[in-house]
Amino acid sequence: MKTGKLRENIYHRSVVKQLKTKNDTVLFDQNHGLQYSIIDSEQDDVFVLSQSSRTDYFPGYEDMAVYTAVNDVVTSGASMVGILIHLIIPEAVTEKNLKQMIAQMEEVCAFLHTQIMGIDTKVSVHVLKPIITVTGIGKNKKDQLILSTQIKPGNDLILTKWIGIEGTFMIAEKFEKELLSRYSFSFIQTAKKYREQINLAPEAATAGKSGVTAMYSVSEGGIFGALWEFAEAGGVGLEIDLKKIPVKQETIELCEFYGLNPYELLSGGSMLIAADDGNGLVRELEKEGISSAIIGKVVDGNDRIVYNGEDRRFLEPAKQDEIYQLFES
Structure with a gap:
């Protein structure tokens, strides 16, 4: 398979068709034409989640991982609440490099008035470049969703x-x-x-x-x-x-x-x-x-x-x- 986004036919044939389990709280999921998933709440609000991974990493592009997830969320009409970050880095990354990566993502979140609610960071011998996965979380009124x-x-x-x-x-x-x-x-x-x-x-x-x-x-x-x-x-x-x-x-x-x-x-x-x-x-x-x-x-x-x-x-x-x-x- 080629580097980058998985081809649509492979994604639906080998990924989406394997997903059978449903939960009534999930109103819409990201596997059927949407760039986000929507979770119901007991009130009139819903939560909108979108996940984005960047494997084409180059120093200084950490902000693009944040923007991709946030942009997907706001296209539903939702306002941002925060993001979760999963970061896998190779052993060659120094603590100074790590601080710079996090600082850039925090700078973007400050500009977007969006909180980094958690960062799960792992060091692995199996990766050559950092892999960044960002989950964007937004909130909207159920009757104001734009799908x-x-x-x-x-x-x-x-x-x-x-x-x-x-x-x-x-x-x-x-x-x-x-x-x-x-x-x-x-x-x-x-x-x-x-x-x-x-x-x-x-x-x-x-x-x-x-x-x-x-x-x-x-x-x-x-x-x-x-x-x-x-x-x-x-x-x-x-x-x-x-x-x-x-x-x-x-x-x-x-x-x-x-x-x-x-x-x-x-x-x-x-x-x-x-x-x-x-x-x-x-x-x-x-x-x-x-x-x-x-x-x-x-x-x-x-x-x-x-x-x-x-x-x-x-x-x-x-x-x-x-x-x-x-x-x-």
């Missing part, structure tokens, strides 16, 4: 910010020296600043107040992977205009330099939203300083089609993210 499975035909499909955010700044940071042989220092610095765009809480809050139908965090597998997964969650079709998908010049340039497909590149920091009134939502997001664009329509059926002028292609389940072509080399 990705609620996407429906007739909805406009909106993308916030632009694609390739996370992958672009990771490439710019890790390969800065090589890239400076072709691009200017200011160009690389602009790409590196994409890191500041990862947090989805602001647009999730605005979308939630605007009465949207469903939200979905774009991450590993890029926009093409997220479009397929979002549509699959609701059992709907899509008609997408490729030319309307926002993409920055820095992303295009870096992908061309390394021969990557920007539409299948790690895109943490952008979110898909299904809404009845896409134009109205775009205006509300703009008021909050958040760029967005209507990129297509949700339709009946199971065909997920991307149009590029007169050409069209059918979307497929997410492939291995393009970032691994560089980070495995």
